[in-house]
Amino acid sequence: MNTKTIELGYISTIHQSWTDDLPLCQMCGVGTAPNCTYGPDGKDTQSHPNEDGHFRFRGEEGCFLYGVFNGFDGSRVSSFVSQCLTAELLLGQLKSTHTDSDVRRILSQAFDVVEKSYFETIGDALAEKATIISQLPELSPQSQKLSERLKDLEQEVSGGATAVVALIHNNKLYIANVGTNRALLCKSTSDGQNQVIQIGRPHTTENEDELQRLAGLGLDVSGLRQAALIAGQSSTRRIGDYRVKYNYTDIDLLSAAKNKPIIAEPEIQASQSLEGVTGFLLLMSEGLIKALESAHGPEQANQEMVAMVAAELAQQGSLEAVAQSVVERVKRLHHDVYASGRQRASHCSRHEDMTLLIRTLNYTLADGALTPTQGGRIYPVSVPYSNCPSSTSKTSVTLSLVMPSQGGTLTNGTNTASTLEEGTPTHTPGQSPTTTLHSTNNQTTQSSSSSSGDGGSLFRQRGSQAVQPDETGRVPPYVDFTQFYRLWGSDHGDFLGTQGASAGLGPQ
Incomplete structure (x- = not known):
């Protein structure tokens, strides 16, 4: 029996005895899309088989385990890790009596054991490869056969994977990261505000x-x-x-x-309590992140991802549909930028495999399933706002406008706004007719939200204030479109838009 057969049998044994008996988590949805390369005609072709992997299990004693794996040079490692890591964490290793330090130690040990186990499965192939390399300098009729065998062995043993794993234990969240995947936690606070944190x-x-x-x-x-x-x-x-x-x-x-x-x-990362938390957790493969960043730049990738998830959660009745719709939306945005021929088109000639895992936290889904929302670019504008009619506060809020990527109507944001861990403003658009409001007058990571009705009172409230004209007889501008025109100009190569942004003006 050759090494490949041994390894496949080992993985098959793992699959049959280690994961089949573990229940899948029903509070989770996964969306995927294969890699593709665009041809001159705009059609896409898959360059290689899907190399991503994932798992989503519910263990005993209130344990939940989720993971997204980004494989490269084959799916061997991502497949092995997604199965073996589960066995190292959900077969009784974690107890409700374990402390934070115990959980961190068990997580770290699990990754170490999994990698060592993987290298054991390819040990014979590596040894044969080394033997053949030592024989190649000797010219013989067997040299050609040895070279071909060497290529087969190289394909068999090459490859690796990056991983982001989320463990919920004793109602606390732990994120273990190896490489370039990403975890985002979106939390809604008791006063209706939202907070988004990139973990790690x-x-x-x-x-x-x-x-x-x-x-x-x-x-x-x-x-x-x-x-x-x-x-x-x-x-x-x-x-x-x-x-x-x-x-x-x-x-x-x-x-x-x-x-x-x-x-x-x-x-x-240090554990975060999920007691009383309402929101969702996102685990994303590098391919999904890079596709969105290639299309729209890295500055607001997290914001846009949260926006799309929030929009789909508001209209889809299934987490599987939500996750798949978001992935398809990113894929569509990526292709649209390539087809546009604009500034970022050269960054979008191809994308890798994409995987998105969504785990809701006390989050209510929509009653019925609708079709996925169309893609669109976030363009924020700043609007003065005060919660109290009698307040004299100069608080500024950001209204996120979604500009359709191809055609369609202009919409406002969803009722979920967010910010990054380090205080970077996050705007969450996606579904009409709600309006997203983000507070910018403090140093915290909190942001406020309102429904479309509140959005209407926003404008009526500002209009009821006595606005005095300046010496030229003009009223001070009510909405600041500086950020809008800066992003619009950079995306569309619009000279007037970029010049207007620096001057606080827009196209005439």
Whole structure:
């Protein structure tokens, strides 16, 4: 029996005995889309089989486990990890009596065991590969056959995966991240405000903590920054990929390292209590994130993702439909930008596999299922606002307008607004007729929301105030379109729009 048969049998055994008996979580939905490359005619073709993976299980003692895995150079590692990691966490390892430090330790150990187990499954293939390489210099009639066998073995053992895993234990959320996937937590507060937090940062050469870790191993930080990619991948942490684990001394960027520079150790974020939390958790593969960032830039990717999820939650009756609709919407936006031929079209010639996992937290879905909403770009405008008619506060709010990507009507945002962990404003558009309001007069990560009825009172309230004209007889502007025209101008190459943004003016 060859190594491949052994490995497939091992994974099959895992599947039959470790995961089949675990119930799927019913408070979760997953959407996926395969990779594609656009041709000159705009049609897309799939470059390789889907390499992403995911799981969503409900364990004993109130445990829930979710994960999204982004594979590369094949799906072998993502498939193995998605099955094996479950067995290392949901077969009695976690108890209700475990403390935060216990849970973090068990999570970290699970990743270590899974990677070691994976390398054990390809150990024989690696040994055969090394033997063949040592024989190749000897010219013989067998050299051609050995070369072909070497290619087969290389395909068998190559590949890796990045992972983002969410564990809910004792009603606390733990996020374990290895690589470049992403986790977002959207929470609605008791006073109707919302908060969005990106949990953790990607492990890339743009992460200063990662650069410090690599510098401590003796690597040239400036060279890593300039290269961006390490052995073809942007991640500085990944599972599998024997080349950067065992042959890193043969890679110029990594050859000076005192120890393994590319690791599978997860960065585990401090637990967050979910007691009384209403909202949703998003786990996204790198392919989904990059597709949206390629289409609209990285500045508001989190905001737009939350906007689309909130819009679909408001009209879909199934979490599966919500997740799939959002993925399809990102795919459509990405293609539309490519087809437009505009400034960002060159960034959108292809995208990788995309996976989105949504886990709701005391969130009520819509009663009926509707078709997915059309894609659109977020363009915020600033409007003065006060909660109290007698207040003299100068609070400013941001109204998120959604401009259709191709045709259709202009809509306002949903009733979910949000902000990032570090205070970056987040605007959440998507479904008419509700209006999104975001507070900008404080340093917290809170934002306010109102329904369409409140949106109407917003304008009536401002109109009831005595606005005095200036010396020229003009009334001060009520709505500031500076951000709107700046984004619109950059997206559409509109000279007047970009000039108007800097001057606080718009197209005439």
